[in-house]
Amino acid sequence: MxxxxxxxxxxxxxxxxxxxxxxxxxxxxxxxxxxxxxxxxxxxxxxxxxxxxxxxxxxxxxxxxxxxxxxxxxxxxxxxxxxxxxxxxxxxxxxxxxxxxxxxxxxxxxxxxxxxxxxxxxxxxxxxxxxxxxxxxxxxxxxxxxxxxxxxxxxxxxxxxxxxxxxxxxMKSGGSESYCELCNGEAAKRCVPCEIICCAKHLKSHQQRGHKLVDPGVKIEDLRCIEHGKPIQLYCKDDGSLMCVTCTGGQHRDHYVVALEIAHAELKDVLAAKYPHVSQSMESVASQLRHVQEEEAQAENSSRNAEDSLEEKRRLVCQLVNESVDLMKSEINKRKMEKLSLLGKQREKLGQQMEDLCQGKSTMDAAFQDLEAISFLHGSKDLLKRLETMSDFKSMKRTPLPVLDFSKEEKNLDELITLNKNFLEKIQKGPVEHPEKVELDQNNLRRLYGRSPSLVPNSAHREITISGDLRTATGTGTENQYPEHRDRFDVYTQVVSRDCFSSGRHYWEVDVRSSSLCRIGICLNSMGRKGAESALGENPESWCLYKCNNKFSAHHNNQCTSLSVPGDPERFGFFLDCEAGELTCFGDSRVLHVFRGNFMVPVKPAIWVYYVDGPVHFVHLVK
Missing domain, CATH: 3.30.40.10 (Zinc/RING finger domain, C3HC4 (zinc finger))
Structure with a gap:
């Protein structure tokens, strides 16, 4: 130009x-x-x-x-x-x-x-x-x-x-966006006014003249107004459209129109202003991502160690069972051999006696067959002597041997089998529950997951005073001279915590003994802070308990659930399990209500106090 x-x-x-x-x-x-x-x-x-x-x-x-x-x-x-x-x-x-x-x-x-x-x-x-x-x-x-x-x-x-x-x-140009139209060299840029693709060498004169240069692949048609076919030189800030000079007389007649370069510079300034916030958000997400990755690695290591330990125990159990069975088999065999040895000796003695009796019987049978008196009497003396010896034989008195009893050993094995069967049935019914998850004991929750939230002054409504330790919120009824801030609540007297949770388990307590009218709970970090949609418990991005004198209720997404609470609890406890998607609310060691939702996105503890009431205080939990 x-x-x-x-x-x-x-x-x-x-x-x-x-x-x-x-x-x-x-x-x-x-x-x-x-x-x-x-x-x-x-x-x-x-x-x-x-x-x-x-x-x-x-x-x-x-x-x-x-x-x-x-x-x-x-x-x-x-x-x-x-x-x-x-x-x-x-x-x-x-x-x-x-x-x-x-x-x-x-x-x-x-x-x-x-x-x-x-x-x-x-x-x-x-x-x-x-x-x-x-x-x-x-x-x-x-x-x-x-x-x-x-x-x-x-x-x-x-x-x-x-x-x-x-x-x-x-005709040197090959009609390709990769080659210079003057020398067929490698294309570097396209000159918009001249509508020519140039290499680095032939680009110098265009640069010296201040011509607009774009990448070779950019089409000239994309740089022209669709309606008039003229070069795009202006930007309409009212509707965010690109336009040529002729467009200024049409629907953009009364619009705020600036040159492309001005719009470009302004947008870069806007992006530059947002860049730190995006960088901080990226750092926060990166930190949470590292935390998740560390927990994943810990879970992998914990699982691997548990499997290795179970394999070692299985080896020891198998070894113990094998040794026990082998020992019992050896003992059984030893007892069997002892009894068989005694029985063998008795069998040999009875066999010898049987043989002697058979011989005497044979002699007697022969004597009975000898009919001659002389011959019979001649051998009777020896026969009688032998019969006299046989007459002394009496039935052998056998000492009864103990019966082989292995019932005790079998009982021990039966007990081991039963124990393993019960263990397998328990595993098959479901995963082994976390011991702290099975019994929600507040003492254990304080010890294991205790947190001491602190309040963010820049989020506090102007009619709220924050204590020096950033743990107590008090309604004043008069406006404080707080500076403007995008995170500050402008309609409801609410304030949020600095702590932000999106993974793991967390427990904190709120002292409400001085307050008869308040709401306490959590909200998404992304919940709006301006207008009527920011009321705690009255939108899908917040969950809270509501105390009104001695009446209590649970609120979420404009839904109210009345709670039966004995007495007047001085403290409310909150146990947040992000992975399980549960927020368990306690009132003096008793579970009052359980909220369920997606708590894998950043959430913050929040308080709503009223100017006619006393202060609400985050309790400092010392592990």
Whole structure:
């Protein structure tokens, strides 16, 4: 675009003179718009010549050097209307020195209110009366020369409403966003005014001229107004839309419109102001994430250690059972061998006796068969003697051996089996419950999970006074001169704790002995602090107990549950289990109510006190 007042035409003349001089042509007199003869020339006259005709007098030289095309691109930019970003058509200039297409300028003025004056679209200078529009002959002549010489320099002119010029070097461009359109080198940026993709080398001249540069992949169409096809130069702050100069006369007529650069800078300032808060939030989330990861690692290690311990116990139990069974089998075998040895001896003795009796019986059978008296009597003496010996035989008195009894050993094994069966049945019914979870004893809760919350003064309503130790909140009924703060409650006399929980187990207590009217509980850290939607227990982001004299109730999301509470508790205890999603409320060692919800997001203890009542105090729990 053009710069300050009266510089547009001057800059163009400077480019013409500079370029002509560099190419060895005759100097150009700006005042007379004529080329002067060399001082060494024999002729003293002047030669009238069309301005800038020598600018394109060496097409062969320009075609052989890619830098010449870059120079052409720079000059073509000076021939571009700052409103439509296209070649001037019927160029005119204002008293401030800036030039435009006649149609572009008149359209811009037509779209504005009549009493708004006549404004330069470039420098925004206001002219109370419509200025006289004079044709810029220099620019018009330059454009004519460009169009006449376009075929010699690979310039493709597309005749649109105001004309449009694309710089091409023959057919070198591969039509890809990855290559320079001048040398086929690697693309670096796209020049928006020139609509050309350049490498780093050919980009320098565009940078020096202050052209707008974008990434090669950005489409020019995305930088133009959809409705008018003009370059986007303005930003409407009322509806947050991008727009061209022509858009200012339509639906944005009375809107607050600023330049893109101003909107860009303001938005960067807004983001910069929010950046610390986002960084702090990231640090807080990162800290909580590290805490969760540490707990996950601890859970993995704890589980692994428990499994290793159980494996060791299984090995010991198996070893003990095996040794016990082996010992009992050995004892059984020993007792069996002892009894079998005794029985064997008895069996041998009885066998010998049986053999003797068989022999006596055989002798007697033989004697009975001997019919001769002499023969019978002759052997009777020996027979009687043997019978006398046999008559002394009596039944062997057997000592009864003890019965093998292993019932005691079997009973021990049965007890071990029963113990294991009961253990397995208990595991199958459900996971082993945490000992503190099974019995909610407040002494254990204080010892294991005790917390001592402190209040945040910047969150306190102006009719609340906070004690020096940040643990007591008292309603005053009169406003304190607290500074404005986004976290301060503005409707209800409430205050929140500095402590913020989103994982683990936490227990704290609140002393309400001096208060007959209060609400205490928790709220999401994200709960609003302004307006009627911030009442504790009356929205989906808060949970609380309500004490009104000797009546008590539980409140959440505008739902009330009446509670039966014996006596008048002096303390309320709160046990928050984030993973289980439970908030257990105690009143003097008795469970009053259990809230259930998603407490894996940051929550804070909160208090609502009334100006007609006494103070409410967070109890300092010493582990």
């Amino acid at each position: 053009c710069g300050s007042s009266h510089v547009h035409a001057t800059r163009l003349r400077h480019h013409v003179v500079h370029d002509v001089t560099e190419r060895g042509s005759t100097p150009y007199d700006l005042s007379s718009r004529k080329f002067l003869r060399d001082s060494k020339s024999s002729s003293a006259g002047e030669v009238s010549i069309q301005p800038c005709s020598t600018l394109f007098s060496h097409p062969k030289e320009m075609a052989s050097s890619s830098s010449s095309y870059s120079d052409i691109g720079v000059i073509l930019n000076e021939l571009t209307c700052p409103v439509c970003f296209e070649l001037y058509k019927e160029p005119i200039f204002l008293p401030c020195g800036h030039s435009f297409c006649r149609l572009c300028l008149e359209t811009s003025w037509e779209n504005r209110e009549a009493d708004a004056g006549y404004v330069c679209p470039n420098c925004r200078e206001v002219f109370p009366q419509k200025p006289k529009l004079m044709k810029n002959m220099i620019i018009a002549n330059l454009i004519e020369n460009v169009k006449l010489k376009k075929g010699k320099f690979g310039l493709e002119v597309r005749d649109t409403e105001h004309g449009d010029v694309n710089v091409k070097e023959g």
